[in-house]
Amino acid sequence: MLQRLDELGAELSRRTDAIALIGLGSAGAEHDRLDEHSDLDFFVVVDDGAKARYLEAIDWLAAPCPVAYSFANDRNGRKALYADGIFIEYAIFTVDELARLPFTGGRLVWQRTDAPDGLVDCGPPPAGPPYDTVEFHLNEALTNLYVGLHRELRGERLTASRFIQSFAVDRVISLLNLTAEARHRRDPFEPSRRVEQAYPPEVLPLAEMVPGYEGNLAAARTTFEWLRHRFAVHPVIGDAIRDLLREADAAR
CATH class of the missing domain: 3.30.460.10 (Beta Polymerase, domain 2)
Known part of the structure; x- marks a missing residue:
């Protein structure tokens, strides 16, 4: 090549x-x-x-x-x-x-x-997101889960999977990039590139966070618990996500 x-x-x-x-x-x-x-x-x-x-x-x-x-x-x-x-x-x-x-x-x-x-x-460094902070990525991830769970309950499973298993996971990766030491070179333009080499499964459980079309509830629960154990989740949004998870469990 x-x-x-x-x-x-x-x-x-x-x-x-x-x-x-x-x-x-x-x-x-x-x-x-x-x-x-x-x-x-x-x-x-x-x-x-x-x-x-x-x-x-x-x-x-x-x-x-x-x-x-x-x-x-x-x-x-x-x-x-x-x-x-x-x-x-x-x-x-x-x-x-x-x-x-x-x-x-x-x-x-x-x-x-x-x-x-x-x-x-000659190229300038790639611009980061508007707010490249722990607070921004944490709350974006939480609200992605919140919106995604509402869409799951509405029966819009595809768009729910994007919010829960894509957008929220992107924010999880951004949180790791800010707070954890990667063991592999990261791509400055596409954070999902080589992420498996950067963070082992015990740090970033992607198989549980991205299980597929039928797995939105399990994915949301995994990502929420991952966030809750590592960062200070605001109780209002945290309780709202728990309520949605309980509602979705009951609906099943």
Whole structure:
């Protein structure tokens, strides 16, 4: 997969309007994470006026290997599958656009001799949520459980599962990121990435928090008890969640 990036870099080097190729994610600075399940993420930096050509035509992309499938997934780029099974996601930017992008961990695969310095360092750090505090994430998790249980009682099980087993669990992960030491590198853009390597099951019991469509009540009870044993839950919202759990048990 890294060879494919090198091949793309070689193809771009033959084009006068390409400036740089930047590997991202497991193809970036942390390429030791690359394995058989990885995809290939990258940015192509081009001259002003060249972006539309690189977005509309994929001849440069197909130079190392035929492209079996592709589609525009963003106004800046595409997802594609090579005939040999390598899956890629890429975006095309000018230098000025790149400078305004939040990204980390980029690796310069190739650059033109006159490319500006600092291409992989120009992005600002990713912005956190509006209130990245224990109080915010705790109360968001509790109110996610509260809303989710009401929707479960109404019979809206799918949306209930999203509030209970997705939104609330996202806040649990944020709480751990603020209060616990991770044993693995975390993804600054997607907290659920590599969370199993960061926190063992005794710290983050995901199997019980995310049991599936039929398991909203059990999931809500697990997450609520997890929160209650680790943080000071306000008695009003705590009692309201207990009442909903009892009501749901009785309804069953």
